[in-house]
Each structure stands twice: as C-alpha cells, then as structure tokens.
Amino acid sequence: xxxAVSTATRPGWPATSDMVRRLPEYLMIWVxxxxxxxxxxxxxxxxxxxxxxxxxxxxxxxxxxxRNYNSVLASxxxxxAFDNLLLFGIAFVLLSLITGLVLAILLxxxxxxxxxxxxxxxxxxxxxxxVTGTVWSWLLNPGIGIEKLVHDLGWSSFHxxxxxxxxxxxxxxxxxxxxxxxGFAMALFLAGLRSVDxxxxxxxQIDGAGPIRTYWRVILPTLWPITITVVVVQLxxxxxxxxxxxxxxxxxxxxATQLPALVVYxxxxxxxxxxxxxAAAVLMLxxxxxxxxxxxAWRYVQRRQAAHA
Amino acid sequence: xxxxxxxxxxxxxxxxALALPAFARAQGAVKPRLTAxxxxxxxxDGAAITALGKxxxxxxxxxQHSPVPGFTTEMMNKLRAQIIAGDPPACSxxxxxxxxxxxxxxxxxxxxxxxxxxxxxxxxxxxxxKLHKPGGKWIALPLQIYSTNMLFLSxxxxxxxxxxxxxxTWADFNDLAEKMKTAGVxxxxxxxxxxxxxxxxxxxxLAGISPTAYRAAAMNLDKKALEGPEIKAAFAQMRKITNWMxxxxxxxxxxxxxxxxxxxxxxxxxxxGWAQGVLRNxxxxxxxxxxxxxxxxxxxxxxxxxxDAFIFWQRKEPxxxxxxxxxxxxxxxxxIQTMYSQITGSIxxxxxxxxSGEGWSDGQRRTAAALKDAVASNQxxxxxxHNMAQExxxxxxxxxxxxxxxxxxxxxxxxxxxxxxxxxEGSR
Numbered sequence: 001x002x003x004a005v006s007t008a009t010r011p012g013w014p015a016t017s018d019m020v021r022r023l024p025e026y027l028m029i030w031v032x033x034x035x036x037x038x039x040x041x042x043x044x045x046x047x048x049x050x051x052x053x054x055x056x057x058x059x060x061x062x063x064x065x066x067r068n069y070n071s072v073l074a075s076x077x078x079x080x081a082f083d084n085l086l087l088f089g090i091a092f093v094l095l096s097l098i099t100g101l102v103l104a105i106l107l108x109x110x111x112x113x114x115x116x117x118x119x120x121x122x123x124x125x126x127x128x129x130x131v132t133g134t135v136w137s138w139l140l141n142p143g144i145g146i147e148k149l150v151h152d153l154g155w156s157s158f159h160x161x162x163x164x165x166x167x168x169x170x171x172x173x174x175x176x177x178x179x180x181x182x183g184f185a186m187a188l189f190l191a192g193l194r195s196v197d198x199x200x201x202x203x204x205q206i207d208g209a210g211p212i213r214t215y216w217r218v219i220l221p222t223l224w225p226i227t228i229t230v231v232v233v234q235l236x237x238x239x240x241x242x243x244x245x246x247x248x249x250x251x252x253x254x255x256a257t258q259l260p261a262l263v264v265y266x267x268x269x270x271x272x273x274x275x276x277x278x279a280a281a282v283l284m285l286x287x288x289x290x291x292x293x294x295x296x297a298w299r300y301v302q303r304r305q306a307a308h309a
Numbered sequence: 310x311x312x313x314x315x316x317x318x319x320x321x322x323x324x325x326a327l328a329l330p331a332f333a334r335a336q337g338a339v340k341p342r343l344t345a346x347x348x349x350x351x352x353x354d355g356a357a358i359t360a361l362g363k364x365x366x367x368x369x370x371x372x373q374h375s376p377v378p379g380f381t382t383e384m385m386n387k388l389r390a391q392i393i394a395g396d397p398p399a400c401s402x403x404x405x406x407x408x409x410x411x412x413x414x415x416x417x418x419x420x421x422x423x424x425x426x427x428x429x430x431x432x433x434x435x436x437x438x439k440l441h442k443p444g445g446k447w448i449a450l451p452l453q454i455y456s457t458n459m460l461f462l463s464x465x466x467x468x469x470x471x472x473x474x475x476x477x478t479w480a481d482f483n484d485l486a487e488k489m490k491t492a493g494v495x496x497x498x499x500x501x502x503x504x505x506x507x508x509x510x511x512x513x514x515l516a517g518i519s520p521t522a523y524r525a526a527a528m529n530l531d532k533k534a535l536e537g538p539e540i541k542a543a544f545a546q547m548r549k550i551t552n553w554m555x556x557x558x559x560x561x562x563x564x565x566x567x568x569x570x571x572x573x574x575x576x577x578x579x580x581x582g583w584a585q586g587v588l589r590n591x592x593x594x595x596x597x598x599x600x601x602x603x604x605x606x607x608x609x610x611x612x613x614x615x616x617d618a619f620i621f622w623q624r625k626e627p628x629x630x631x632x633x634x635x636x637x638x639x640x641x642x643x644x645i646q647t648m649y650s651q652i653t654g655s656i657x658x659x660x661x662x663x664x665s666g667e668g669w670s671d672g673q674r675r676t677a678a679a680l681k682d683a684v685a686s687n688q689x690x691x692x693x694x695h696n697m698a699q700e701x702x703x704x705x706x707x708x709x710x711x712x713x714x715x716x717x718x719x720x721x722x723x724x725x726x727x728x729x730x731x732x733x734e735g736s737r
Binding site for chain 1: 380382385386389392393410411414502507555556557558559560700701702705706709712713714715716717728732735736
C-alpha cells in the first residue's frame with residue numbers, strides 16, 4: 001500500500017493529469033469501501049427479508065409477517081437479554097468512561113515512567129475478548145480464583161461468588177469489559193488533555209484557579225467531543241458484545257446473563273430457527289441505529305455550526 | 310474438412326473414454342468412496358470412527374471423513390452449508406427427530422433394500438427404528454446406544470454412608486443422599502452445570518417418577534400431561550438434586566468433578582453411559598465406582614435412549630453410491646457394532662449381540678440388560694436433553710426452563726410447570 005502511494009507521488013515522474021497520477025489512491029480507497037458497503041447492505045437486506053419468512057433449517061421463501069418478531073419479543077431469553085443490555089450498556093459505558101478519564105488525568109501529571117504505565121493500561125486492548133473472558137472466568141470462579149486466594153490467605157469469611165450468583169453475574173461481565181477497554185478511553189482522553197492549549201491553562205493559573213478548578217472549569221469542557229466519541233464506540237461494543245460473554249459466562253448461570261448477540265447466535269446456529277434468529281438480528285440493528293442516528297445527527301449539527309462560524 | 314474429421318474423431322474418442330469407466334462401474338469394478346462428516350474428532354469417539362474407517366478401507370473403499378469438532382450443532386452448520394451449496398456429504402452424523410426434519414430439505418437415499426437384505430429391522434428397538442424411517446423408508450441407520458440416566462455411585466462415598474447397594478427408587482436415592490451428607494460426603498450429587506446436564510436432571514426425575522407421563526409430556530408434548538402432577542413432582546425431585554450439588558459448579562461440565570467423586574467427596578452422578586469411558590480415560594479403575602440404572606419408582610428400569618446415527622444423502626457419483634451401500638452394510642454388521650461400542654463405552658444397536666464375552670464391562674452389560682427390561686415393560690423412552698425426543702428448537706426452549714430452574718432456587722415447582730408449558734407453546 002505504501003509502495004503504491006509512494007510511486008504515485010514520486011517526484012520526477014512524467015507530468016500526467018492529476019486523476020491518473022492519483023488513480024492508485026482512488027482505487028485504494030473506493031474499491032474496498034464500495035465492496036464492504038455492498039457486502040454490508042446486501043446482507044442486511046437479506047437478513048431483513050429472512051426475518052419475515054418461515055425459514056428454519058435453511059432459508060425458504062414465504063411470508064409470515066411479524067410472527068418471528070412476536071415470538072422473539074415474547075421469549076424469556078430475549079426479555080432477559082434486553083434487560084441485561086440496558087444494565088450492561090449503561091454501567092459499562094459510564095464506568096469505563098470514568099475509569100479512563102481518571103487514568104488519563106493521573107497520567108497527565110507528567111509523571112516518571114508514563115510510557116510504561118500507558119502501555120500497561122492500553123495492553124488489555126490488544127488481548128482478544130475470548131482470552132479476557134476465559135482468564136476472568138478463572139479469576140472470578142469462587143472455587144479456584146480470587147475467593148480461594150483470600151481464603152488461603154486466612155480471611156475465611158470473605159465472599160465473592162458473583163460469577164455463579166445469577167443476580168450479580170452480569171456485573172462480572174461489566175468488570176471484565178472495563179478491564180479490557182478503559183485503556184482505550186484513557187488513550188483518547190489523554191490525547192484530548194494534551195491538545196488543550198497551554199496558554200489557556202496558564203491564563204487560568206494566573207487568574208488563581210487551583211488544579212481541580214482548572215480541570216473542572218477549563219480543561220474538561222474541551223473534552224466533550226472526545227467523550228461523545230468514546231460513548232458511541234463503547235455503546236456499539238456493548239450492544240454487539242458476544243465473545244466476551246460467551247467465554248466468561250456463556251449466558252449463565254442458567255440464562256441470567258443472556259445478551260442480544262447470544263440470543264441471535266443461539267437461535268440461528270444452535271436452534272436452527274433462521275427466521276427468528278434473523279428477526280432478533282434486525283432488532284439488534286434497530287437498537288444500534290437508536291444509538292448511531294442521534295450521534296450522526298449531532299455530528300451534522302456540529303459541522304453546520306462550524307461552517308457558519 | 311480434414312480438421313472437422315479429426316475433431317469428430319476426437320469427440321468420439323473422448324466419449325468412448327468417458328463411457329469406459331461408466332461401463333466398468335456397471336460391472337462393479339468401481340472403487341467405493343465415502344465422504345462423511347461427524348463431530349467425532351478426539352478421544353474414544355475419534356478412535357472409534359477412525360477404526361470404522363480402517364474397516365471401510367479394508368473392504369476396498371476410499372474413506373474421506375471430515376470431523377467438525379464441538380457440539381452436534383457445529384457439525385449441523387457445516388452440513389447446512391454443504392446442502393445449500395448442493396454438495397452434501399454422502400453420509401453424515403445426525404440423530405433423533407432431526408433426521409426427519411433434515412430429510413425434508415435435501416433428498417436422501419432409500420436404504421430399504423439393503424436393510425431388508427441384512428434382516429436388520431427385527432433386531433432394532435421399534436421406537437428407535439421409527440426415528441430412522443420418517444417417511445416409512447429407512448434413510449438413516451443407528452450406530453450405537455447410550456442411556457442418559459445411568460447412576461454412577463462413588464465406592465468411597467458409599468463406604469462412608471455404609472451403603473452396600475445402589476438405590477432403586479427416588480425415595481431410596483434421597484435417603485442415600487441424606488445418609489451420605491451426614492456421613493461427611495460434602496456434596497452427595499456430583500453433576501456439572503451445562504445445559505444438557507440440567508436437562509438430564511429433569512428427564513431422569515420425570516422418567517423415574519412416571520415413564521407414561523414422560524412419554525406423553527416430553528415425547529408427545531401433550532398439553533394436559535405437560536401441566537400434570539408428575540411434572541411438578543419431577544421439578545420437586547430436581548430441586549432436591551440441585552440442593553445436594555456443589556453451588557460453584559457454574560456452567561462447567563461434569564467431568565471436572567470426577568476426581569472429587571472418586572475420592573468420596575461427592576457421592577452420586579446421574580450421567581449417560583459415556584461417563585464410564587471418561588472415568589477410565591482419566592485413569593480411574595472400574596472398582597472405584599458402581600454403575601446402576603437411574604432411579605425408577607416402579608422398580609423396573611427406565612431407559613432414556615440416546616442413539617447416534619448416520620443419514621445418507623443422495624449423490625449421483627457411482628463411486629459414492631457404492632460407498633454408501635458398503636457403509637450401510639458395515640454399520641449394521643454385528644462385528645462392527647461390537648468393535649465400535651467397545652471403544653466408546655456404548656452398547657450396540659442390535660439386540661442380538663452377546664455382551665458376555667471379553668471386552669465388555671459390567672456397566673455395559675447392565676445397560677444392555679436395562680434396555681432389554683425397559684423395552685419389555687415399555688419403559689424405553691427417548692431422551693429430551695440429548696435431542697432424541699424433540700427437534701433442536703423445542704428442546705432448547707424446554708432446557709431454558711430446566712437450566713434456569715436448576716440455577717435459581719427461588720423458582721417454585723409450580724412456577725416451573727407454568728414456564729415449561731409456556732416455553733412449549735411459544736416454540737411450537
């Protein structure tokens with residue numbers, strides 16, 4: 001890729017029209033973009049169509065109206081999955097935002113070994129969700145993990161059985177997800193903090209603002225755009241969360257930690273109910289749109305305002 | 310002109326060349342070939358199907374088996390992809406009511422002639438035979454049988470409780486569990502917590518309480534039976550079982566508890582006959598544990614049947630067709646069934662195989678005897694938890710209820726009965 005770009009822009013080439021010279025760049029961008037867009041759109045349309053058919057083992061034609069949707073919406077699995085998504089989505093996004101911001105502010109104090117710490121905090125992001133889930137499933141297992149460690153250290157009344165406790169199990173997913181992705185929020189926030197004009201900070205200091213006041217009144221308000229980006233990225237992860245949950249609890253104990261993506265997979269590939277699985281997938285798409293459309297609208301308004309200013 | 314002649318000659322020549330092998334095939338000279346997919350890749354299952362492949366090759370065939378490791382559903386995803394692509398395997402693993410469901414989406418091979426020639430129908434349990442001839446014609450062949458409700462008792466736990474014989478009824482089972490608890494066995498029941506595990510606890514309870522109610526509710530989905538008193542009693546029995554289990558088991562498989570089971574820290578395991586193979590593979594000895602039929606309140610054994618089978622998909626290639634016939638003959642062969650079951654720990658499908666000889670364990674002999682008794686008293690029923698009684702979708706919806714009930718002890722048996730009936734209604 002770099003080769004193509006560099007040959008295209010290498011100086012001393014015979015003068016050709018701009019279009020031809022930049023052809024590799026256009027090809028590089030437009031071909032993959034069109035291919036993935038076609039892929040995405042055609043499969044989305046196909047899934048939407050399947051969700052209205054009586055397909056079970058294999059896709060078939062036919063029309064059943066909203067029957068698949070009604071059946072998915074009425075099932076306990078979906079209801080539990082939807083409640084869990086609300087809880088997990090809100091808790092995970094808020095907590096990873098706060099953790100990331102606190103880490104970023106602490107790292108922003110020009111401390112020694114910042115590079116090492118930054119790498120450590122970012123490192124979980126490089127680990128696959130399946131690995132995260134598996135490791136945490138061992139750590140959180142009362143029989144072999146943290147609870148056993150504390151017992152062995154002598155505190156025998158210590159109790160930490162969230163993984164096998166159906167009311168608390170969803171929080172173990174929140175914990176593992178935060179461990180994995182608060183580094184991402186931290187990196188974005190840190191970049192935001194570093195880009196704040198030092199003159200403004202100095203001006204605040206000259207005016208007599210302490211460090212907390214400087215952060216609260218001067219620096220943090222400039223981080224709004226980054227915060228929204230982090231929220232949207234984390235939310236779309238929360239909505240499509242699959243591998244982490246599958247490795248950590250697999251929807252259990254019982255069906256207490258079901259999430260929409262697990263329900264879709266389960267219906268399509270474990271229960272051979274393609275029509276219902278497709279309906280659940282379309283419902284997931286609608287939830288995603290409910291997050292992404294307001295974000296797109298917000299970006300549009302921002303851009304309009306910037307253009308006017 | 311000369312060019313055309315040559316071309317014509319060439320065409321004629323190649324047509325003859327193409328026709329020649331076809332002629333040879335008609336003479337039976339074609340080398341039988343079989344493309345097969347199954348989930349059996351490792352352990353005793355992998356060893357057994359590899360041994361079957363060797364026999365196939367000894368008979369002059371070409372064996373092309375592609376295992377898809379994981380659950381049966383993983384194998385089904387590959388099968389689905391191949392069928393949609395118009396290229397099904399000559400033969401694939403499939404079992405229970407899935408045989409009827411899948412046979413509707415792609416043409417299968419009519420095996421009636423080869424089954425009749427082998428006189429096979431007489432030696433297969435009637436309920437089992439029915440599953441393999443959904444349209445009245447044989448399209449699939451059962452390979453081996455397991456019972457999903459065998460009771461494994463830890464010798465050391467029995468010694469602690471001073472018990473000398475396995476329990477017969479659920480009341481005996483509950484007594485023994487209490488005795489074990491007071492004698493210091495930490496957890497009298499040693500099950501795992503997977504979905505199938507939780508399903509097995511329910512099906513073993515219900516079938517042991519009333520095989521008639523089991524047949525009506527789990528197999529025929531009779532609405533009245535599904536809300537009957539036996540279902541409630543089964544949920545109550547299942548609650549007792551879950552109370553005797555290690556609460557930390559989570560969703561882990563039963564196998565992680567086997568050492569504690571043999572050590573006498575756990576007492577009883579309700580599991581399929583395959584656990585015998587797993588126990589022995591783990592290095593435990595046959596006298597570390599006792600195998601008995603699962604509890605049955607009327608005293609006669611109840612057999613929850615689970616049978617693996619092969620279904621044969623229609624192919625045009627003569628070598629694949631010849632391979633299918635050879636495979637069918639092998640699967641029905643008593644010597645092959647003996648070889649297969651001795652590797653996996655199951656029992657043969659054929660009821661006329663003698664298990665008294667070398668190579669069979671007491672557990673297998675007891676399982677075969679239980680099947681014979683159960684068939685005689687009409688107490689051989691199809692396993693729900695292992696996809697023999699219903700298709701995947703319905704089974705999964707019912708197991709949702711069992712697994713939630715096993716993990717959530719605030720659900721009462723009455724609530725569970727309602728939820729089960731709702732789950733069945735919702736996925737019909």
